[in-house]
Amino acid sequence: MTVPFLNLTRGRETYEPAFLKHVEEILSTGIFVLGPKTEEIENRLAERLGARHAIACSSGSDGLLLALIACGVKSKDEVITTPFTFFATASAITRLGATPVFADIDPKTLNLDPEKVAEKINPRTRAIIAVHLYGNPAHLSALGMLAKDHGLVLIEDAAQAIDARWEGKPVGAMCDAGMLSFYPTKNLSAMGDAGMVLTNVDSRAEMLRKLRIHGSGPNQYVHEYIGINARIDAFQAASLLAKLPLLTKWNETRIRFAESYNAKFKDLPLQIPRVLPAAEHVYHLYTIRTPRRDKLQKFLNGRGIGCCVYYPLPLHLQPCFASLGYEEGDFPEAELASREVLNLPCYPYLSDTEHEEVIEAVRDFFNSGGQSE
Template sequence: MIPFLDLKAQYASIKDEIEPAVLRVLASGQYILGDEVAHLEEEFADFCNVKHAIAVNTGTSALHLALLAAGVGPGDEVITVPFTFVATVSAICYTGARPVFVDVEPVTLTMDPAQVEAKITPRTKAIIPVHLYGQMAGMDAIKAVADRYRVPVIEDACQAHGAEYKDRRAGSIGVSGCFSFYPGKNLGACGEGGIVVTNSDDQAQTIRMLRDWGQEQRYRHLLKGFNYRMDAIQGAILRIKLRHLEAWTEARRAHARRYSLLLAGSPHLKTPVEVEDRRHVYHVYAVRSRDRDGLQRALTAEGIQSGLHYPIPVHLQKAHADLGYRMGDFPISEAAAHEVLSLPIYPEMTARQVEQVVAAMEYAYVG
């Protein structure tokens, strides 16, 4: 069997580093925030080339707090895309604001900058482009519109650790950037975790208070905050993994290049496109097929796992029917939802496994 991802293999490769770090935290008695989390914040800020990083308990919490720190609240509007994981939209709803969607570009499946300006109203208080599958959205064009209307951009970089746009790291271009450390991410915790990065001293101070009950110091609550603190064990684990992230990223990129080479010219598939001015980190290697479901069944029959990211756009989810959108409102997102299939990709994967996946796909079409 070829798994979609192999967290056990990753753990085995760094077990001798992880276990002493965890035991060190257990012996310290410092289990929430503390030194390990503070060091992770410093190191991740350096990784993203920003001044501040504030660690939280999930990527969703990171988005929620970034929105609040940007002043988003009830009655406001936030522009984002429907082709994303539901957490992007849920975080907007948590603030009391209304999500307003624009469609994605057909090649990158990231926010179409040409559609943003038409959706801006006096109630627009933020724009959230989603760096989907590990590739950043067209940030210059998005920022140009946002700056013209003085609307902050918050990057949903939950799938884009180490991705770049014109040599700028994900999270470093908007007023803030939000990352998830869910176990399956390129940089994943052994549990839940997230982080907000920013170059703004004010944003950092506000988010730091909001994640810990709105405290400026112990028992001095300046804001109505939340319990969104990161566990120290996750901080220690993520510090270890961060040291390996660049090597893991290059392994993912090598596997992606091999997939694209072997699948080139297929009349049945569209493979991902890495835009020239961007560094794709391939959190997901998503191909497009008009018979996506049939292809997935064929791979499953050969013992190859795959994933769907995402089969139903958010605007068509029953949970968000109150937004009033209908089928046909965002045709690019809707088409992608019926066609995308995520193939196995993870650093520990072998070239032989990539070849086996491709062979199984070829057999599915001609066998």
């Protein structure tokens, strides 16, 4: 049996009628950028996530850049974040002329280790970006205390974590600003690029709304800030509106599959996802760890099972960041994770039969001594 890592063509019948209805309304108004559909999804997600303001934008990457600008990060500032994340987390920092300063990860959660973050704080530090990797919340209490004690901005990269919770509250709107991504693979996805910034500060929200349209306000030819073109189009907002009613069910299905994997893998020599007591994981990605990762991946691919590695090269070792002066060995936990993590199929329209096939294949690999080719 072939089991795809992800299949975005499945389940379209559950949201397509609603999406097409929204499209008809957009076509009748001729408002294709921002507009009423954008305002509606902003209002609905702000309410759902406990944010005072939600500002939709062109992508999660642009959303993180906008959040940094709105939070006052400038050239020559330092921003502490994890080296074990998607590239955009650090690239947004460098695009402002600021410097990403990496801190190593907790080997259990794979998120920022607050103790390592504390070691990196200095007078040039302006902000911390906490990534909720794979949908698993970072330790916001400890990171929040560090930020408060040192007068720093704390920004949440919740690109993979919509509806995840920390101490019972949705992540993304718990700090100075938070970013969501709606890339087509995400738990709540658009049909192209789209993102959102969350904040509870009125003045920051006003600034963000201007920054996404070149820094202009009601008069589009008067620019208060040097912004960017980061507007969301109405069709992406429509796709989010059509899918939002399904998000709770979709996340529950991901959690059900993840808990089943955990139960079936607990006796195997691998590490299943670790979740802090205050956290609720939404399993954008289900991730295991094993020193035999490469052999396991080859074995699963040979059985027709899709699996991926997020992420194979930590950011401090990326060629474009060579000027930062990091070397192999600087962040041993992130480097080890990049050699050991493997992401297995875990999405709402994975069938139970396919899910069991993945379990059987992983168990077969380890039952054979982990030497299968």
